[in-house]
Amino acid sequence: MVVQVTFKCFATLRRYLAAHGGKEVSLTLEEGSTPNQVLQRFGVPAGETHLVLVNGVHLDTPQWGQRCLQNGDVLSVWPPIAGG
Numbered sequence: 001m002v003v004q005v006t007f008k009c010f011a012t013l014r015r016y017l018a019a020h021g022g023k024e025v026s027l028t029l030e031e032g033s034t035p036n037q038v039l040q041r042f043g044v045p046a047g048e049t050h051l052v053l054v055n056g057v058h059l060d061t062p063q064w065g066q067r068c069l070q071n072g073d074v075l076s077v078w079p080p081i082a083g084g
Contacts, residue, residue: 001031003071007038010078013049016042035075036065050080 008024009017017025027038035052052059053076059067069075 002028003031003033003069003073005029005033005038005069005072006074007042008074008076009042009044010076011081012079013044013077016044029069032068034065034067034069035059035063035077038069038075039064039077044077048079049077051078052076 005027006024007017007027010023014022017023029038035054036046039046039049046061046064052061052064054067054069054073056074056076
């Protein structure tokens with residue numbers, strides 16, 4: 001079985017979706033796929049990823065490899081952001 005997921009990258013992480021138009025891409029994934037698997041698929045290094053949300057809900061780092069994505073989920077990722 002497969003699920004449909006939207007994957008969104010923000011700020012400097014957008015470069016990993018450049019070949020797919022930039023900010024977001026619709027994916028067809030195998031049931032049981034995790035956010036970590038999506039990051040690996042697009043070559044997004046864990047060290048460059050600070051914030052991971054699924055449907056607007058923050059995931060702690062261990063959950064990146066544990067939470068199974070569901071049909072219709074929106075996976076959003078941000079790099080560390082500094083300001084002042």
